[in-house]
Amino acid sequence: MSTGPTDARPLQVRVADDIRAKIEAGEYAPGQQLPTYDALADTYLCSLAVVRKAADLLKQQGLLITVQGKGTFVRERARARRHGTDRYSRSRWSSGSAILVAEAARQGLEASQLMRFLGTTPAPAAAAERLGIETGTPVHVRRRTTLIDGRPNQLADSYYEAALAEAVPALKEEDTGPGGGFARIEEAGYRLARIREEIALRMPTGPESAALQLPEGTPVAELVRTVYDPRGRPLEVMIAVIAGDMVAFDYDFPVPD
Amino acid sequence: MSTGPTDARPLQVRVADDIRAKIEAGEYAPGQQLPTYDALADTYLCSLAVVRKAADLLKQQGLLITVQGKGTFVRERARARRHGTDRYSRSRWSSGSAILVAEAARQGLEASQLMRFLGTTPAPAAAAERLGIETGTPVHVRRRTTLIDGRPNQLADSYYEAALAEAVPALKEEDTGPGGGFARIEEAGYRLARIREEIALRMPTGPESAALQLPEGTPVAELVRTVYDPRGRPLEVMIAVIAGDMVAFDYDFPVPD
């Protein structure tokens, strides 16, 4: 541990920095188990609580994970799903492939979906606002969990006005069929014209952290996607909470006038 | 504290949840000081260490901030700068306003900039890759810190190939003049046609956390923006690290074919 002559930093920080340095130097490789807390306390001549606090700092920074009863491990970087505008290409979903699975496969990932809830609910403020209705108005909702390579990476809730859900009965089914909900909506005579995506960053709440199996120190992206018809009427609002270590967003657009 | 009959959750978690509930209920308002650790330990009939751990959990979630010697406070949500595609509108920057300041003003925010470094540097991999050159090739860089309402919110580094920096001398000046660097580049005969933005989420490193004055539990967005000319040649690569609590991204695009 490189303790400078006037190193006034707290012991726990110096221990954390030393471990981080070893990780970055490859001395502890991704997935590898670290020495036990007891061993580290011996090495650094400090109490267990200090080692514990140092490990907490590194967990917060997403460098370590701990498993009770097993040990402490260098975190392996998850594979990110790139989230670009071209995944919305009409040619792709109108041709019949399941949009999520096909898009993931293109990136060499295996995707699946789990329906958490399907039915009517009072519209939450964020959805109501974008649908142009009153908060609390009954809307149809599809709550799903998306998994990549078996790990949950996204909690996605799609909201539809009741009238639209009536006009597009597939939206009330678990399986919306080839091309997904977008294809069914267009078949019912609507046209999807524009998409607006809003992204915010934050730390997960407790339940989100559990549902997404997030390691400590992993932020989430909150993505609000609104799909509009050619006259600017909102057809769908999706609110998704996405594991920050498993996503990257890509946008490509012309310089606006 | 609503301790159910079979509440097996750790005490520190129950304490944290109870405090969170009070914050969400408005019992502790944003900016308000919480009772001292000692007082909370008395209230919850637990040790100081448990209160401390509960507070750590809430800090990680971005709900509390602590100031040594002063106390513990409910975190006030920072005002976010919306980061939309229309801020790149040619009509805006070509008309002479300072792009950053004007855009922030439109949102009721006060923006300013601080130049951290201006000169030549070996191209980092992320920039070189997108500029289509070898990593390590000397490039011109503008490193700036952006402040919103006086708080630093963005560390932005723009990279230019050496030849372009020669052709656009303003890029080597602190002040690029009305309309900023984009205006100067077009005046030199280039044309900005497309923009690609890539966003990733992560926790800040120590230095980033310090430079952006980030409260604990605040993630950062890493934004890589590449600007292309009409023939698809990259003109500028900007790599920005943005405080997660002070930004929201907006994209609006047609459904691609």
Add this chain to the structure above:
DNA sequence: TAGTGGTCTAGACCACTAG
């Protein structure tokens, strides 16, 4: 059963802020 990390206590002392 042995070994790991997780929770919790009681208490000493330090660093910073405010009056």
Add this chain to the structure above:
DNA sequence: TAGTGGTCTAGACCACTAT
């Protein structure tokens, strides 16, 4: 000077994993 949060110790006991 008094009061705040921060660091650190020593140790007890619990929960989970492996063998």
